[in-house]
Amino acid sequence: MNHRTKAEFFIQGITRGFVEAAEVIAWSDEVVVSAPKAEDWMIEISSCGPDDRMVILSHLNTVKGVADPAELAALLKARGVS
Numbered sequence: 306m307n308h309r310t311k312a313e314f315f316i317q318g319i320t321r322g323f324v325e326a327a328e329v330i331a332w333s334d335e336v337v338v339s340a341p342k343a344e345d346w347m348i349e350i351s352s353c354g355p356d357d358r359m360v361i362l363s364h365l366n367t368v369k370g371v372a373d374p375a376e377l378a379a380l381l382k383a384r385g386v387s
Contacts, residue, residue, distance in 0.1 A: 310373045312372075315328075333350035
């Protein structure tokens with residue numbers, strides 16, 4: 306799954322209330338460790354706190370790429386969201 310798809314999932318999750326900021330921060334920490342080269346958004350989200358929802362949203366919006374609609378739908382469905 307590409308980072309843009311996961312970012313879209315988290316954007317929807319935070320704005321609709323089914324994802325906490327801490328989950329996004331944990332994901333970003335994993336991405337930083339596994340990425341060949343850390344991008345700015347990865348580091349910025351990793352340095353956020355659990356109360357920084359709006360800051361996290363702004364960084365998620367900078368993730369480059371194109372979201373895969375099928376993968377995004379599957380992620381949402383797995384959370385019971387349509």
